[in-house]
Amino acid sequence: MSAADETPDMERHQNSVMRTPLNSVAVQRRSKNKSYRLSYRNRIGAASRLGLTPGLTARRLNTSRKAPKSNKITVTTEQLTLLVKTEWKLSYVTPLYRFRHTQLKIYSRQLSAFIAAEKQQGLAVDVEGTQNTFRVSFSLVLGMTESVDDAVTVHIQIHSKPLFAKQDEPQKPVWSGWLTCINGNPEYLRSLPKDFICLPLFCSSGAGGLTSLVKSWFQQSFDCCFGPLEISHTSLQWLMALWTNCQSESSIRQLKMIWTLPVEPQLQVTYTVDAEDAWELWSSVRKKNTAGEGEENSIDIEEVMSFMQGLKAHFFRHFRLDLSAGSLNEVSTALGSAKHSGMIKFSNSKYMITTLMLLTECALLKMPI
Amino acid sequence: MDESKKRLVQRLMRKIPTKMLKTTLEKWGRLTGEQQRAMDSIQSKWALTENLLAICEENELAVKHLTELEMIYMIDNPDQGMWYAFQLTDPGDDAQSVDLTQFKEQFKSHLRELVREVSIKIKKHTDEAVWIRIAWGDASSHPDHLKPTYVVHYLQTPYVFVTRLTSKQKPMLSQAMVLSTRYQYFKDANLSGRNLTAIRDLLMRKYQQVFPTKYPSPLTERKQTVTNPHVEREQAKPAANRLQMACEAFGGGTLPQLQSAVYKLETKFRDHTNTLMTEREEPFRCVVKFSSTNLLESLKNCASSGIASTPVTPLLSSIPLKGKNYFVITDNGPGPSSQMRQTQN
Incomplete structure (x- = not known):
């Protein structure tokens, strides 16, 4: 949906309204120099750093998560197509100061003006140098939330005309990105002052130059900061397990892992397991489900580790080569692919939410103190 | 023009x-x-x-x-694109006596019988290799000189190396080769790579092999910063052992440059900690692909550095030993020529 007709929908999303007051009172900033960049560990960890409440373990990745369920998403198919089947580069973003979901139209104008100005400065190559070569549109992705505390996802698209295009040629999308928060730690989200919106996960796809322009506009406008988000070894293993767990409902076609081993010259091992066999191995390491009828089916980190251990052991039995000596760089199934370098692709929208929950958690953890 | x-x-x-x-x-x-x-x-x-x-x-x-x-x-400059190795099997009595002129004549006439519109050029290279360039056409078109197939055959040997051959053209090449070399079959040797010399050396065993008896002390003196002599002595022996075994498995000196090896595993899943899977009847199906700019060098380093346990498993040492880089591994043989029996455990 576009920025223009968002207000009625905003009403339904009470939470977002609460976080983006329509007629906000200007907040007095205490000092010009003080930054409002707030981090997860800052707030969550402050107490434990002082040694007051050692009980908080939120600084580590969750050790248990819900099994993926399909058909949870209520996003329109039109918007979903914008998110799936594209490989996204991941970044984390600190909470946005005074970002309003109701002012997307203004942001669209501001960002396109910003890009035009920056391009004219000669920071990037633009022969024409004319204004309005880039058209920016901000929009809301409604329905893509997991908990009431999650702020509404924001999608940004930049259209442009090719350099030597004809007059009547339509503008083409050259860059897209989105900011999201799926099932962010409620304790942390609630602890934020009311003028902050937390959308910690930033996915971008398109020319790198535009990515950095968008980032610097956000930094200037909302006093936030960006950083690269890599997908850790543990997160990759989580994704393997979460995706394999879907096999009974939707075929994962195959489970593929790419490892690199630190020898000279570097050795790459691509280990591809048949979908059905991967699922059987996964089921064999699953603990007896103690949850009663109707309760959430949860997955434990121990199960994820046993699954990986099983795969490694089978490999070792044949090649007597220890994969633990190397690093897992990439995992992929028919549901999606993830790379250690911080690239993610959702190939099936049904199970997107689960993946995004994990990534949101990673992004929150990655924020600087 | x-x-x-x-x-x-x-x-x-x-x-x-x-x-x-x-x-x-x-x-x-x-x-x-x-x-x-x-x-x-x-x-x-x-x-x-x-x-x-x-x-x-x-x-x-x-x-x-x-x-x-x-x-x-x-x-x-043969290292362009993928080269695939083939092997001629079951030679006839006169297979050893086929000479260049005979081969040239027969190959051309047999292939022309199968494909009317074909342009064949044969050239003998200095290292005994016969180079064949085939531009294919069909009933409706002239030979396409922009997409020729190249075949390299060593006369009086069963080895043939081919690049840019489509599956449609393969039966025709196979028949012409078999007839003009006096062999019975033209089989896929399950070896491929970007470097023609390397796959030729592997298949024809031309690389420097290392045998347990001949190998001199592999330890080379290296000046290192102050270390504990006891620790060093303690570690030197296993390290030397590993290097020795790595060389025995993959060869010494410069190794043939291979880019990948593929194993199709159809073996049972055996793990004493997982009875559910171990008791399963069906094999655990997976494909493992090793790739590197110089695969044998990488694997040798894995063994000598301890990432791979020594002695090196027959699965890996089969690459140079059998001159293959595609394997189908099953629990119980015998199967087709490309299959190997899993004997461990």
């Missing part, structure tokens, strides 16, 4: 790097001294192409002359 000839010249000039053009043209020997000097003085690729087109016109050079130029360049 007709369009196909022009395109062939353009294609050739695009392929041959400028710095190699001079020697390639000299080997070709179709240019007069003056023409050669004129070519040498030109810098731009475009101008060189235009000039060569003019020379072709002037010297009345035909497509067959141009294919000759292509072959000269290809023989000198």
Whole structure:
């Protein structure tokens, strides 16, 4: 949906309204120099750093998560197509100061003006140098939330005309990105002052130059900061397990892992397991489900580790080569692919939410103190 | 000049790097001294192409002359694209006596019987290899000189190396090869790579092998910062052992440059900690692909550094030992030639 007709929908999303007051009172900033960049560990960890409440373990990745369920998403198919089947580069973003979901139209104008100005400065190559070569549109992705505390996802698209295009040629999308928060730690989200919106996960796809322009506009406008988000070894293993767990409902076609081993010259091992066999191995390491009828089916980190251990052991039995000596760089199934370098692709929208929950958690953890 | 000839010249000039053009043209020997000097003085690729087109016109050079130029360049620079190894099996009584002239004649006539529109060029290279260039056509089209198949065969050996062969053309090449070499079968050798010399050396066992008895002390003195002599002595022996075993498995010296090896595993899942899977009847299906810029070197380093346990598993040492890089592994053989039996545990 576009920025223009968002207000009625905003009403339904009470939470977002609460976080983006329509007629906000200007907040007095205490000092010009003080930054409002707030981090997860800052707030969550402050107490434990002082040694007051050692009980908080939120600084580590969750050790248990819900099994993926399909058909949870209520996003329109039109918007979903914008998110799936594209490989996204991941970044984390600190909470946005005074970002309003109701002012997307203004942001669209501001960002396109910003890009035009920056391009004219000669920071990037633009022969024409004319204004309005880039058209920016901000929009809301409604329905893509997991908990009431999650702020509404924001999608940004930049259209442009090719350099030597004809007059009547339509503008083409050259860059897209989105900011999201799926099932962010409620304790942390609630602890934020009311003028902050937390959308910690930033996915971008398109020319790198535009990515950095968008980032610097956000930094200037909302006093936030960006950083690269890599997908850790543990997160990759989580994704393997979460995706394999879907096999009974939707075929994962195959489970593929790419490892690199630190020898000279570097050795790459691509280990591809048949979908059905991967699922059987996964089921064999699953603990007896103690949850009663109707309760959430949860997955434990121990199960994820046993699954990986099983795969490694089978490999070792044949090649007597220890994969633990190397690093897992990439995992992929028919549901999606993830790379250690911080690239993610959702190939099936049904199970997107689960993946995004994990990534949101990673992004929150990655924020600087 | 007709369009196909022009395109062939353009294609050739695009392929041959400028710095190699001079020697390639000299080997070709179709240019007069003056023409050669004129070519040498030109810098731009475009101008060189235009000039060569003019020379072709002037010297009345035909497509067959141009294919000759292509072959000269290809023989000198064979590492372009994937090469696949094939092996001829079940030789007839007269297989050992086939000579070059006989082979040339027979191969051409057999292939022409199978495909009417085909252009074949055969050239013997210095290292006993016979190079064959085949441009395929069909009932409705002339031979396509832009997509030729290259075949390298060592006379009196069962080895054949092929690049750019489509599955449609394979049966025809197979039949022509079998008939003209007096063998019964033309089989996939399950070995492929980008480096022709490497896969040839592997298949024909031409690389430097290391045998347990012959190998001198592999330890080389290395000046290191102050270390504990006890620890060093303690570690030196296993390290030397690992290196020795790594060399025995993969060879010493410079190893043939192979890019990948693929194992299709259809073996049972056995893990004493997982009874559920171990008791399962069906095999655990997976495919493992190893890749590197020099696979054997990488694997050797894995073994010598301890990432791979020694002695090296037969699965990995089979790459140089059997001259293969595609394997199907099952629990109980015997199966087709490419299969291996899993004997561990």
